[in-house]
Amino acid sequence: QVQLVESGGGLVQAGGSLRLSCAASGRTFSIMGWFRQAPGQEREFVAAITWSGGNTYYADSVKGRFSISRDNAKNTVYLQMNSLKPEDTAVYYCAASAYYRGYYYRRSGYDYWGQGTQVTVSS
Numbered sequence: 001q002v003q004l005v006e007s008g009g010g011l012v013q014a015g016g017s018l019r020l021s022c023a024a025s026g027r028t029f030s031i032m033g034w035f036r037q038a039p040g041q042e043r044e045f046v047a048a049i050t051w052s053g054g055n056t057y058y059a060d061s062v063k064g065r066f067s068i069s070r071d072n073a074k075n076t077v078y079l080q081m082n083s084l085k086p087e088d089t090a091v092y093y094c095a096a097s098a099y100y101r102g103y104y105y106r107r108s109g110y111d112y113w114g115q116g117t118q119v120t121v122s123s
Contacts, residue, residue, distance in 0.1 A: 002026035002112050004094045009117030012084055016121070020079040022094030022114055029096040029112075031104060032077040033057075034068065036090035036119075043093065047079060048104040057104050062088075084121045091116040 008020040022032065033048030047068040048057045056068050067080040077094065095110035103109045 002096075004096055004112055004114035006092065006094045006114040006117040009092060009119045011120045011122065014084060014086055014121055014123050016084050017080070017082045018084065018119060020081070020092055020094075020117060020119075022077045022079075024075045024077070024094075024096055027098060028075070029098055030100040031109070032070065032094065032096045033104060033110060034077075034079045035093045035095055035107065036088075037093070037116075038090040041090075043107060045105040045107075046092070049077060050100060059105075081119070084119075086121045086123045089119060089121050091118050 003025045005023045008018060012018055029051055031048055031050050034046040035043050036046050037043040045059050046062055047066055049068045049070050065083045070077045093116045094114035096112045097110045101109050
């Protein structure tokens with residue numbers, strides 16, 4: 001049974017940092033990513049990383065502030081979030097796919113999802 005378990009969310013002041021973790025189990029994946037959804041908004045792409053080559057991709061809104069990485073031995077992906085802004089407030093979801101379809105920024109590119117972790121940035 002495939003499971004993606006996120007952790008690391010919380011409340012932080014603007015300018016602060018948080019690190020999210022997503023521990024995967026049940027199988028290996030070709031690509032893992034992070035999406036986020038703010039109240040009343042669509043779920044949007046944040047970052048992704050391929051498992052073999054370690055290629056990384058970011059939404060323009062987080063480039064230079066967020067960093068995605070992976071630990072192959074632990075089957076875990078991380079999202080380091082620095083210089084956080086109130087507009088980063090959202091539920092953050094981990095996503096994974098066994099097959100990289102080429103469109104890392106689309107929800108349809110992922111087959112498995114975590115339960116989400118809340119990130120709240122106060123001004």
